[in-house]
Amino acid sequence: MSIPYYDAIAHHAMRRPQSLAAVDLATGRRHTYKAFDDRIARLAGSFRSRFGIGPGDRIAVLAPNTTDTFEVQFACGRIGAIFVPLNWRLANAELKAILADCDPALLVHDPEFAERTQELGARQLCPLGAAFEQLALDGPRLDKPVAATLDDISTILYTSGTTGRPKGAIITHGMNFWNTVHSMSMAGIGRSTVFFGLLPLFHTGGLNVFSYPVFQVGGTVLIMRNFDAGEALQLIGDPSVGITHVFGVPANYQFMAQHRRFGETDLSRLVFAGIGGAPTPDAILRTWAAHGVILQQGYGMTETSPLVLVLDKEDAVRKAGSAGKPGLHMETRIAGEDGAEVPPGTVGELWVRGPNITRGYWNQPETTAAAFTDGWLHTGDAAMVDDEGYYFIVDRWKDMYISGGENVYPAEVENVLYQHAAIAEAAVIGIADGRWGEVGRAVVVLRPGQSLSEADVVAHCAASLARYKLPHSVVFTDALPRNATGKVHKPTLRLQFGDAAAGYDSRPQAG
Numbered sequence: 001m002s003i004p005y006y007d008a009i010a011h012h013a014m015r016r017p018q019s020l021a022a023v024d025l026a027t028g029r030r031h032t033y034k035a036f037d038d039r040i041a042r043l044a045g046s047f048r049s050r051f052g053i054g055p056g057d058r059i060a061v062l063a064p065n066t067t068d069t070f071e072v073q074f075a076c077g078r079i080g081a082i083f084v085p086l087n088w089r090l091a092n093a094e095l096k097a098i099l100a101d102c103d104p105a106l107l108v109h110d111p112e113f114a115e116r117t118q119e120l121g122a123r124q125l126c127p128l129g130a131a132f133e134q135l136a137l138d139g140p141r142l143d144k145p146v147a148a149t150l151d152d153i154s155t156i157l158y159t160s161g162t163t164g165r166p167k168g169a170i171i172t173h174g175m176n177f178w179n180t181v182h183s184m185s186m187a188g189i190g191r192s193t194v195f196f197g198l199l200p201l202f203h204t205g206g207l208n209v210f211s212y213p214v215f216q217v218g219g220t221v222l223i224m225r226n227f228d229a230g231e232a233l234q235l236i237g238d239p240s241v242g243i244t245h246v247f248g249v250p251a252n253y254q255f256m257a258q259h260r261r262f263g264e265t266d267l268s269r270l271v272f273a274g275i276g277g278a279p280t281p282d283a284i285l286r287t288w289a290a291h292g293v294i295l296q297q298g299y300g301m302t303e304t305s306p307l308v309l310v311l312d313k314e315d316a317v318r319k320a321g322s323a324g325k326p327g328l329h330m331e332t333r334i335a336g337e338d339g340a341e342v343p344p345g346t347v348g349e350l351w352v353r354g355p356n357i358t359r360g361y362w363n364q365p366e367t368t369a370a371a372f373t374d375g376w377l378h379t380g381d382a383a384m385v386d387d388e389g390y391y392f393i394v395d396r397w398k399d400m401y402i403s404g405g406e407n408v409y410p411a412e413v414e415n416v417l418y419q420h421a422a423i424a425e426a427a428v429i430g431i432a433d434g435r436w437g438e439v440g441r442a443v444v445v446l447r448p449g450q451s452l453s454e455a456d457v458v459a460h461c462a463a464s465l466a467r468y469k470l471p472h473s474v475v476f477t478d479a480l481p482r483n484a485t486g487k488v489h490k491p492t493l494r495l496q497f498g499d500a501a502a503g504y505d506s507r508p509q510a511g
Contacts, residue, residue, distance in 0.1 A: 249405030401430025
């Protein structure tokens, strides 16, 4: 028999009604659990009565960080709908593909994106602001939620696919529950937690590390609309705010460390400062450690809800560079190309299995089948484990690179490059960057008689892709290296044009 799903906001509204649940830093709004619960109940009633939304329907959100997003998320849970947060950094062409895939019954959007939403063709729209507030304050209160189980779908989180088609990772209520268990044991999340969210809520890092788990245990979540290093340091150092937990990608910590306020900020109240989403340069770890804060590295992915590995604070210096050890209630292994487990010290692909793992991808049964072997999810990341059981993420098993904490798949960019009439061949690789961790470099072969500049190529990509996916440099060459089967050989491409390459010609070319 499936285990029932229970709404944590309603629970804490009953037990601790005046405890602070959420703070919207951009607007100054502060919601107790009682007030949060009432707003969510009225939103749920409005979604059902006004928009006709029921179990299994999808509600998408297109907005910068706001506590309104959490209200939509929990309202979906109460009516059995599925929450779909959208990456507002994407180009409209990319968002259209996602909306075509999930077909939301309603698109809730920030007024900032009103013009964009008109182009997206959603069935029904609900802008944040006055109209949304009317629903949350005066809508018909839903006092009897739809019965749901931990096996039911809570959320669809879209992540770019290696084929260029977006993949909607299915997140169940059970996955969120197990991620909360892992967060409690790995990061010390509890009622006294005051969590500061730096990452966007369309991303699993912003949504589930640790916003959702903190709500589950009755703590407080502070949300910043857009990351600002100076403001973040001011808040962390303010004793009246009392931030205990923070999580970000390396770029967040790097920008804060470079800010003039860093040296004078009191960071002593931080219980947990987590870092993930991309490999962390040693320089960032050392800078924060010198200021009294041990950044605890971890590893996870959208499909794992996301926590898999965390490095404990007491091991952070001795095992610098490690992503740590697995959480409770999950299995991990390093598999060779034949799928067999490899011995410690050997690089292979990280596989994971457990109740925190996705059941697959929305509307993509073939992609789902290819991602699993006997219940083990193939992460696509090359890793190794040492003789003490500490895991190290060595490289991407696939060609994906991470720029500012966002996954970028070369196939997406290459698909756009090939749409230019002057380009005969194109390939994209990730190269090291001091600001963003990694950025893209496009290697382009022009058609005979054609001419393009680096700026022309980047401008072409900008018409179809999010800004963080744009190549930061373009190399023009006569031919791409290929293997015996005719595929572009990325290892050779990296040797010729990657981090260690020098003397490449990026001037305008004419075939």
